[in-house]
Amino acid sequence: MSASTTRDRILDALQDILIEGGASAVTLEAVASAAGVSKGGLLYHFPSKAALMDGLVRRLSDRAEDEFREAAAGDEGVVRVFLRTSVPESVEEAELYWSLIAALRSEDAMSEESGRLIGRIFEEWSRLLQEELDDPVLAETIRLVGDGLYLASIAGLPRPDPELVRRVTDRLIAQADAATGRGGGG
DSSP: OOHHHHHHHHHHHHHHHHHHHOGGGOOHHHHHHHHTOOHHHHHHHOSSHHHHHHHHHHHHHHHHHHHHHHHHHSSSOHHHHHHHTTSOSSHHHHHHHHHHHHHHHSTTTSOHHHHHHHHHHHHHHHHHHHHHHOOHHHHHHHHHHHHHHHHHHHTTOOOOOHHHHHHHHHHHHHHHHHHHTOOSOO
């Protein structure tokens, strides 16, 4: 079995534990057991709990980079991709990100690098929106709406009426299309 496959199995196990039990359920022993590796095998790949969490954040950051490339190069456009991805696709995804944010708040769970990587995700969306729209107020409004939907969703807050959310996002997309001359599309 390759090292990258073992690393992925370990990170998958960590992700499952975070989803099911939250950051407090993460121990090196629990992750090793769930991944089917010895504690020594886990420590070979991730020498500490913080390194383990950092590995998961790096993997999620890499996925975000793929979304950035899709948004910047695709026909859909940054605004549409950002708003579409502002609500987690599943309960599991929401729980994972909520657990990661909780772990960030713990001083020993993650490194400063992980905090920077997560912050970069938010900053990069902001930069891409500003670049596409060339209207800082509209770009910031869209970012705040998307971030609000995202954070409310992962925190388990009551969801707004889906029809109202659709109307809000449709209006923002129409304003963005008018600002960019994109028109209809999507």
